[in-house]
Amino acid sequence: MDRNILICGVGGQGTVLASKLIASAFMAQGETVHSAETIGMAQRGGSVTSHIRVGTSAFSPLIPDEKGDLILAFEPAEAVRNLNYLKPEGMVIVNSHPVKPVTESLNDTGYDGTEMISFLRRHYRSTYVVNSHCVCAEFGSLKFFNIIILGMACGLGVLGVDREALIGEIEKKVKEKFVEVNKKAFDVGYKLGENYVTD
Amino acid sequence: MSFMKKEYVMGNSAIAIGALSSGVKMVAGYPGTPSTEIIETIFHVPHEGVHLEWSVNEKAAMEVCASASYAGFRSLVTMKQVGLNVASDPLMSLAYVGVKGGMVIVVADDPGPISSQTEQDTRRFAKFARLPVFDPASPEQAFLMVQDAFKFSEQYHTPVILRPTTRVCHGYAAIEFNENYAPHEAEGFIKDSDKWVIFPKLSRTNHELIEKRNAVLANKLADYRFNTVLECNSKGNKAVFASGISYAYVREYQHEHPDFSLVQIGTAYPFPEKLAVKVLGAVEEVICFEELSPFVEESLLETVGKYHLNVSIKGKLTGDVPHAGELSVKICREILDRFFENRHKEVLTHFDDQPSLPVRPPVLCAGCPHRGAFYAVKVAMKKKKTYYCGDIGCYTLGNASPLDMVDTCLCMGGGITMAQGFAHMDKEAVSFAFIGDSTFFASGITGIVNAIYNEANIIVCVLDNATTAMTGHQPHPGTGFNLMGNFVDKLDIEKILEGLGVVKTVIVNPHDLKASVSAVKECEKLSGVKVIIFRAPCISLVKSSQKCIISDKCRNCGICIKKLGCPAIIMEDGETVIDESLCVGCNLCAQVCPHKAIEKITHG
Numbered sequence: 001m002d003r004n005i006l007i008c009g010v011g012g013q014g015t016v017l018a019s020k021l022i023a024s025a026f027m028a029q030g031e032t033v034h035s036a037e038t039i040g041m042a043q044r045g046g047s048v049t050s051h052i053r054v055g056t057s058a059f060s061p062l063i064p065d066e067k068g069d070l071i072l073a074f075e076p077a078e079a080v081r082n083l084n085y086l087k088p089e090g091m092v093i094v095n096s097h098p099v100k101p102v103t104e105s106l107n108d109t110g111y112d113g114t115e116m117i118s119f120l121r122r123h124y125r126s127t128y129v130v131n132s133h134c135v136c137a138e139f140g141s142l143k144f145f146n147i148i149i150l151g152m153a154c155g156l157g158v159l160g161v162d163r164e165a166l167i168g169e170i171e172k173k174v175k176e177k178f179v180e181v182n183k184k185a186f187d188v189g190y191k192l193g194e195n196y197v198t199d
Numbered sequence: 200m201s202f203m204k205k206e207y208v209m210g211n212s213a214i215a216i217g218a219l220s221s222g223v224k225m226v227a228g229y230p231g232t233p234s235t236e237i238i239e240t241i242f243h244v245p246h247e248g249v250h251l252e253w254s255v256n257e258k259a260a261m262e263v264c265a266s267a268s269y270a271g272f273r274s275l276v277t278m279k280q281v282g283l284n285v286a287s288d289p290l291m292s293l294a295y296v297g298v299k300g301g302m303v304i305v306v307a308d309d310p311g312p313i314s315s316q317t318e319q320d321t322r323r324f325a326k327f328a329r330l331p332v333f334d335p336a337s338p339e340q341a342f343l344m345v346q347d348a349f350k351f352s353e354q355y356h357t358p359v360i361l362r363p364t365t366r367v368c369h370g371y372a373a374i375e376f377n378e379n380y381a382p383h384e385a386e387g388f389i390k391d392s393d394k395w396v397i398f399p400k401l402s403r404t405n406h407e408l409i410e411k412r413n414a415v416l417a418n419k420l421a422d423y424r425f426n427t428v429l430e431c432n433s434k435g436n437k438a439v440f441a442s443g444i445s446y447a448y449v450r451e452y453q454h455e456h457p458d459f460s461l462v463q464i465g466t467a468y469p470f471p472e473k474l475a476v477k478v479l480g481a482v483e484e485v486i487c488f489e490e491l492s493p494f495v496e497e498s499l500l501e502t503v504g505k506y507h508l509n510v511s512i513k514g515k516l517t518g519d520v521p522h523a524g525e526l527s528v529k530i531c532r533e534i535l536d537r538f539f540e541n542r543h544k545e546v547l548t549h550f551d552d553q554p555s556l557p558v559r560p561p562v563l564c565a566g567c568p569h570r571g572a573f574y575a576v577k578v579a580m581k582k583k584k585t586y587y588c589g590d591i592g593c594y595t596l597g598n599a600s601p602l603d604m605v606d607t608c609l610c611m612g613g614g615i616t617m618a619q620g621f622a623h624m625d626k627e628a629v630s631f632a633f634i635g636d637s638t639f640f641a642s643g644i645t646g647i648v649n650a651i652y653n654e655a656n657i658i659v660c661v662l663d664n665a666t667t668a669m670t671g672h673q674p675h676p677g678t679g680f681n682l683m684g685n686f687v688d689k690l691d692i693e694k695i696l697e698g699l700g701v702v703k704t705v706i707v708n709p710h711d712l713k714a715s716v717s718a719v720k721e722c723e724k725l726s727g728v729k730v731i732i733f734r735a736p737c738i739s740l741v742k743s744s745q746k747c748i749i750s751d752k753c754r755n756c757g758i759c760i761k762k763l764g765c766p767a768i769i770m771e772d773g774e775t776v777i778d779e780s781l782c783v784g785c786n787l788c789a790q791v792c793p794h795k796a797i798e799k800i801t802h803g
Contacts, residue, residue, distance in 0.1 A: 033207065061370035084547070103557070142780045
């Protein structure tokens with residue numbers, strides 16, 4: 001299978017764990033996987049991306065322009081920032097809740113993410129929107145959004161890995177005392193994906 | 200019974216496991232992106248019998264490893280590219296003296312640069328020092344190359360450099376290795392002052408031998424497994440050379456257009472000339488892809504001249520490949536489309552109606568103690584003429600608006616000495632240096648000595664957050680913990696300063712604005728070298744059960760945002776809001792608020 005998945009967001013949102021879970025779930029299914037992470041200065045509130053490349057004909061650690069099948073965006077502007085990686089017919093699953101950089105609050109440009117979402121909807125038929133604040137409310141922390149969006153992609157049937165493979169990786173990679181709550185978060189996301197109604 | 204294990208790891212971890220599989224006995228380095236995870240991996244996987252350390256700086260690391268390799272043990276030194284500048288003194292001499300046990304120096308380059316001061320090219324350093332350098336194109340290659348490098352090092356009695364770049368260091372791939380690795384044991388150091396003491400006579404003799412050896416090595420490397428020609432139905436008169444990650448980028452293109460030869464240069468120095476001549480002799484035009492500097496390109500030009508070959512070499516020097524920044528599949532594709540003129544050029548999607556994107560520069564975390572330290576100095580020095588000399592670490596981010604408290608940043612430890620230069624040139628102003636605790640140990644102490652001896656009038660602010668934060672929280676001499684897993688005596692910064700003889704040392708909590716401001720004012724009155732230790736742990740190290748909330752007294756004046764630039768405080772539809780998921784309750788905003796509208800609460 002050849003598949004390119006990009007995860008993007010802002011440092012501190014938990015994109016790296018999501019990326020590791022997807023990569024190892026593909027490996028568990030016998031696929032050849034490569035991935036690349038943003039590490040270093042940008043982790044302090046900057047834009048971060050994880051590139052996951054499945055298949056034996058992937059050489060570059062970063063997804064080449066317009067070869068991406070799917071973007072999991074933890075922040076609306078970050079989805080738009082990384083669109084160059086997505087195939088024109090590719091899919092975006094995007095968090096509609098913005099993370100406002102300090103520079104925005106200082107200059108108050110009115111950035112609230114809505115123009116990003118409508119731009120995505122205008123150009124990408126497969127744009128799926130989720131609000132992190134709504135879906136994380138029952139967990140009391142935004143930290144579970146990474147697992148929820150993963151479950152959602154899985155529920156939409158677009159990830160290329162099985163639900164069981166991902167849950168297996170959650171059990172292996174997440175600290176024992178957090179496994180149950182993360183599995184619950186995954187289920188919440190999975191149901192969102194399964195029952196997603198395009199508007 | 201098989202002990203083979205397959206793991207999905209980061210390139211740096213692949214290097215670490217490759218070194219352990221080679222029987223490495225001594226590992227030392229200094230943290231620096233993108234090299235840090237090599238030593239961190241060794242710390243986290245089984246490594247019984249290995250001496251492992253974060254040295255105070257790269258020079259110390261290289262010297263510690265040198266003696267291990269003199270004694271016949273295999274050693275590994277790790278650093279980022281600018282670290283090699285610090286370690287260049289032992290490096291240059293070590294190249295002359297040579298080693299007995301294999302010694303691999305991993306120097307991670309950072310094209311872009313993504314997290315570095317310079318776009319320097321370690322392959323140049325290797326050639327300058329006359330040392331072999333291996334240049335992996337993937338994490339898988341890095342894993343194998345580090346093992347090859349140990350063998351070459353031991354066989355030719357020379358340190359060998361492995362030079363991965365960021366995309367290799369931070370790329371992930373699956374590697375397979377034998378879990379039953381163990382350090383190679385050795386007979387130990389055998390005294391021989393004609394061999395191990397560097398004297399002019401030894402250097403002259405060895406200089407001759409090194410050049411002879413490198414010629415032999417260049418010949419041998421022409422057949423090395425990562426100096427390769429990948430021929431794909433090539434009928435044309437053009438070929439492509441690539442080194443490091445650029446090779447992976449060009450392979451993407453070759454996969455789509457399999458009609459040209461692609462050469463990987465896995466050992467940039469000594470240059471595998473024999474291999475190059477074979478390819479150059481069969482074509483009319485060549486293009487060379489590499490990041491940082493035109494190293495391979497220049498070697499090709501040299502080869503063409505030496506053998507009177509009629510081939511034109513394109514690359515950075517001809518303006519076909521950019522000099523600065525990273526390459527990518529996209530950049531390589533555009534250049535190759537031009538190089539193979541007849542290709543159908545790929546057109547990428549472009550939207551005219553794309554909304555403008557918010558810029559997202561890295562910032563000090565919400566609750567970072569450095570914010571309080573910078574703000575206190577700013578308040579205390581209001582309307583005064585000042586010089587603020589920054590340094591390398593998280594606190595370089597103090598340059599961003601609205602703090603704007605870093606006027607210069609040059610290199611590790613450079614702030615302390617630069618502040619002295621300003622102080623000597625401008626006696627009217629107050630000169631400050633800001634330096635972190637790890638950087639203080641790495642290269643700050645000599646600067647203090649220089650200041651005292653040469654009577655500089657400066658204020659040094661040691662931003663002591665009890666860790667090496669920027670690179671991911673490594674321990675250092677002030678933390679009381681080392682990589683051998685031992686709790687050790689903490690080196691006490693104030694005692695060091697007292698011993699050196701500074702005029703005054705004040706310790707203050709940067710979250711206490713009033714106390715911090717008065718500490719700065721107090722130091723300003725004295726002449727000589729004054730030090731303020733702003734001491735509070737990095738917020739990533741402690742779990743906070745506190746946060747700040749905004750009460751109905753808030754008039755949404757935005758003063759807290761405009762003064763502090765804390766990422767946890769945002770303006771939402773004209774209202775000031777604290778993002779509870781980010782706030783750790785440092786309380787600095789509450790001390791700045793003119794309406795007393797912010798309160799600290801304990802949640803849970």
